[in-house]
Amino acid sequence: MNGQDLIFTLKTIALSKDRLEMQQLLQQCHPADIGAVLGAFELEQVCLLLALTPAAARAELFGYIDKDKEADIVRALDNQAVSELFLHMSPDERADLFNVLSEEDQAKVLPGLAQAEREDIRRLASFDEDKTGSVMTSDYALLDQQLTAAQGIARLRKVAPDKETIYQAYIVDADRRLLGTVSLRQLIMAEPEQLICDFMQREPIFVSADAPREIAAQLISKYDLLALPVINGGDKLVGIVTYDDAMDVASEEADQDFHKTGAVGQVLGSIKDASVKMLYQKRVFWLVLLVFGNIFSGAGIAYFEDTIAAYVALVFFLPLLVDSGGNAGSQSATLMVRALATGEIVLKDWASMLGREFIVAGLLGLTMAAAVSVLGIWRGGPEIALVVALTMQLVVIIGSVIGMSLPFILSRFKLDPAAASAPLITSIADACGVLIYFGMATWLLDLPVTG
Amino acid sequence: MNGQDLIFTLKTIALSKDRLEMQQLLQQCHPADIGAVLGAFELEQVCLLLALTPAAARAELFGYIDKDKEADIVRALDNQAVSELFLHMSPDERADLFNVLSEEDQAKVLPGLAQAEREDIRRLASFDEDKTGSVMTSDYALLDQQLTAAQGIARLRKVAPDKETIYQAYIVDADRRLLGTVSLRQLIMAEPEQLICDFMQREPIFVSADAPREIAAQLISKYDLLALPVINGGDKLVGIVTYDDAMDVASEEADQDFHKTGAVGQVLGSIKDASVKMLYQKRVFWLVLLVFGNIFSGAGIAYFEDTIAAYVALVFFLPLLVDSGGNAGSQSATLMVRALATGEIVLKDWASMLGREFIVAGLLGLTMAAAVSVLGIWRGGPEIALVVALTMQLVVIIGSVIGMSLPFILSRFKLDPAAASAPLITSIADACGVLIYFGMATWLLDLPVTG
Incomplete structure (x- = not known):
């Protein structure tokens, strides 16, 4: 079903208020498809759609919505729904969302979360949005270098539901300094009794949390990585940047460069939904400057x-x-x-x-x-x-x-x-x-x- | 070691002709780093560097060299070295290289390969370079839907050395029509005795081999895929596009659009190595056209x-x-x-x-x-x-x-x-x-x- 059809069907069902039919449709569609068309809906309808989506899928769906729209939705939801949403979101998306909320809305979110999660959000949200720290996630898998390959796989199996990826795992020392990485492919291909420290990749490529985010994207692209470890203050491992986030960064950076050399300021969100006011503001500066030039x-x-x-x-x-x-x-x-x-x-x-x-x-x-x-x-x-x-x-x-x-x-x-x-x-x-x-x-x- | 230092060190060693030292250095560096600086070397030196690299690593290194330079290198190598190189390259890169060779050089390559590989090269090389078919690889893993999760993992372990990725596997029927996909993560998380057909992803997202390659890149980016199955004539699975190739496509497309809107023709390879003649040719068309406009x-x-x-x-x-x-x-x-x-x-x-x-x-x-x-x-x-x-x-x-x-x-x-x-x-x-x-x-x- 293409975008226009999906919007039409969703709107028709939303009008009829047939919740069961809506739930079925939402289950059939990929969250990316639904997220892409949510811009066409009123806030009230978006909240209804989200309410009909199961909690875990809701968090995933949320990842595809424009950041400024997310803030409006959070404002419209009650405290319990917001806390539940935050609980299911991935750490990097949670922190991004936290950053666009007003102080009042931020206060609404934090009490419903555990201490560790509150600290995680505060830490991730503290990075400027053009730094690597702002696109990293803290849901990475750690393995002990003394484990065997079979034990490593068993461990990854256990932690998989909570991790962004289990295809790369990280080995750190007692001070959380990065010693090496091991891929699930290596673990699978190794003899079950082989120790991880015997075949892990030492001196892996890494990036600093303060590095510009496009550097992280360039490293991932250059070395064909699935995920890039991020270190901070004293070489401590603090997160990873995954390839899918790197793709988004590369695409956003290309957009920005493209718009800037075309003498248009940075356009946030979809050009299709951009208001006359925003487009005017993004373009007028250069044009008037050139009149005086x-x-x-x-x-x-x-x-x-x-x-x-x-x-x-x-x-x-x-x-x-x-x-x-x-x-x-x-x-x-x-x-x-x-x-x-x-x-x-x-x-x-x-x-x-x-x-x-x-x-x-x-x-x-x-x-x-x-x-x-x-x-x-x-x-x-x-x-x-x-x-x-x-x-x-x-x-x-x-x-x-x-x-x-x-x-x-x-x-x-x-x-x-x-x-x-x-x-x-x-x-x-x-x-x-x-x-x-x-x-x-x-x-x-x-x-x-x-x- | 940064690019300039690496070039300097490699050149110094190349002059001293100390093969052992050179081999050690080549083993320490990532192929992407060496590939990125090869542009600074004469053809003869590049051939020496390649000769000192082990056969498997040589094929990997080759993947990072500019296509037009690759053709020159192939011309300088003897038949046996070329066949060996082709044997170790991944199918998509092999086909790309085949496409830039002269007919004479193509004839030099084919006899050294097995029948199946010759057909594979001919098929992959038949797609226009702006089509998905030209960026796909035929090294994907197939699984039988009647296998259990544990059997599936064992099978992937066996085929891993020859496959571009084992993180996604594909399930096809007797006519090679795509029935579903299963990720290694799903296999690891499932109960060992569970049948693949019970948890595989049915109706997966796919792309046609004739679709523009940027469509494949967009699908991978939109749905955060690791690999996208490619079908052709009668819904048959013919290959996959992996996320790293999709990143390269997205970056090349952005480059092309950027250059075109700036009224510069498509610049192949590195701007740093571009000749005066090529830059003149890429720019003169628009400028003279505008004189007459x-x-x-x-x-x-x-x-x-x-x-x-x-x-x-x-x-x-x-x-x-x-x-x-x-x-x-x-x-x-x-x-x-x-x-x-x-x-x-x-x-x-x-x-x-x-x-x-x-x-x-x-x-x-x-x-x-x-x-x-x-x-x-x-x-x-x-x-x-x-x-x-x-x-x-x-x-x-x-x-x-x-x-x-x-x-x-x-x-x-x-x-x-x-x-x-x-x-x-x-x-x-x-x-x-x-x-x-x-x-x-x-x-x-x-x-x-x-x-």
Whole structure:
């Protein structure tokens, strides 16, 4: 059943208030499918749907709902229902939800939980949402290195219901320092009597809880891990990041970079459900900033007013020349932003990339100068064509170098390289283009300049 | 040891030709780390490194090397080494490598392999690289539904060395139609005597081998799967896609979309190693196309030559007005391209998004018109300010609607929505902006138009 059909069926049943039919439908569907369509329902209907879902499945379903919507639902539920929900949720999702609740709602949740769980929530919720600590879970399986493979499997079998994964288990010392990892595959393939310490993976790949969450996602992707151990303060094992959370992180980071280079602020939740107000807020900042950024190109044009009045044909090529610098620059920026985001290049690669950028931009400029000089001769004669071609060559090189360097500069000052958006580069390249164009025209066409 | 250090150490050892030291170093490092730095080595050195790596590890290492470099290496190896390498590689990577070989090199590989493996390679290599079939593996574990849980585990233990994963196993009927899946976690948690058919997951989520590979990646991400069964012709199980391959697909697709909307063609391999020639080729197409796209705005400007000569102040605002339409448009396009890529919105959502886009663009246009009219009064007086403000309002709305619709239109004609790049939208918005601006100026400032 596709999304539209599911929404329709659920709404029809919700109207008829046939609880039994609703329960059957909810049992047939995957929680991910139901979670994906819950945005189409009123809060009251969502609460009814949740009430009809068994407690354990309810917690799973909750994991697929947008965070801001979750907070509304918690507010609508009574204390007992909230505590029960928290009890069944996985530690990382529980902590995320806790973080979006108001202080009042947080106070509603905590009393219903055991001491250990309260501490777990407080600890996980204490990490910034861009840190690895915020995406880790504390439900990982520990094994003793002196156990045999068979004993290890028996132990995992026992703890499986409470653990996020039993395919990776962790071996720690008395101070909870990480000694090694062992996979269920290794346990199964080993001789039953073999000791875990004889075949466990020592010096496993790990990440610090304070590391940016995209680092954790990159490590999991690079080394094809199922789960990555997270350590904190004094090398203590504090959690694991699982591959499915890493996939979500990678996808969210790609979304953010994509939106930023497109000069749109971070859009939370589904674009389909985004309000006019939110979209306006996410977009207006850059657009208005660029209006004022254009004061510089406007001032440049004003300075060369006489040149323009004498050669109106110069104006024909103005949009093209300013666009070309911006376009070449945003191409360079695009390549760098993505390569910096995926960790393919780092800050110190700038100098070595710069030389190649000059050559590539020089060749691109030459090609475009040739193309535009054809238009120039046709529209304005050989003199205009020369000015236009020389300007084109220069703006493409300058635009490319700016576009290539800006992500590195932002990165250097600990800003997000993705903020080097196409419109920002366009705006800078515009001002340069105007100055070069009319400056060169005034010089080559031998005209006086007004003050 | 970080990348730079590893390259340095490997090169030093390679020079000294101390094979033992090299072997030790290769054993200590993760294949992913070695694969990531191989780009810095000459072909000859790479072959030496591979020769010093044990056969099984060599195949694993090979999985981390860029595809085009792999082909060069295969060419440099003798027949026996190539056959041995193919024997140890996983089916999906083997098929990918086979696809980049020349016909001559393909002929070199096949004779050394068993009949079943030759057929497997031919089948996997027959899928287009953007289809699910090209990223699936045929090394999955099958179980009989009449086995008990304990028998199932024993069976998985036996086949583990040859299977990509044993955490998911598949149950098929006599015609190889998929009946269900069972996870190793379920097998471990079940009572040893329980029959698999009593607890296996029936009607599992699957994908067709012909489906675009990003659909497989989306399903794995949405349902948090470890592996997704792939079916083909008559519902037969033909392979599985594992989560690590899905992560690579998602990352490559994000890269491609990113590069395309930035008007850069698809860059293969590492940006760091990309040649000047390749970068030139990837970028020149769009830039030159846009030079000719600008013929339209140039022609528009030529048509209004008299207006411009009479009011040179109009030119001050020309770069700003044409940029604003393009910027607003590329913002809208960015949001739509990413939402279409992640499957968040589909083709038929266009009409419902259009209404909201009109309202958002109207409000953005109003804000920017207010901002620019301040500049307009300062630079050119109230009449010019009115023309500039009205033009701004119109170009932002028109740019936004074009930017928002273009990805849908491309998608409708089975083209990649990401091709709706910022420069393309800028170019279209430019031509509209010029016509609206000078048309409105000529009309409002009461001027005759030349032919």
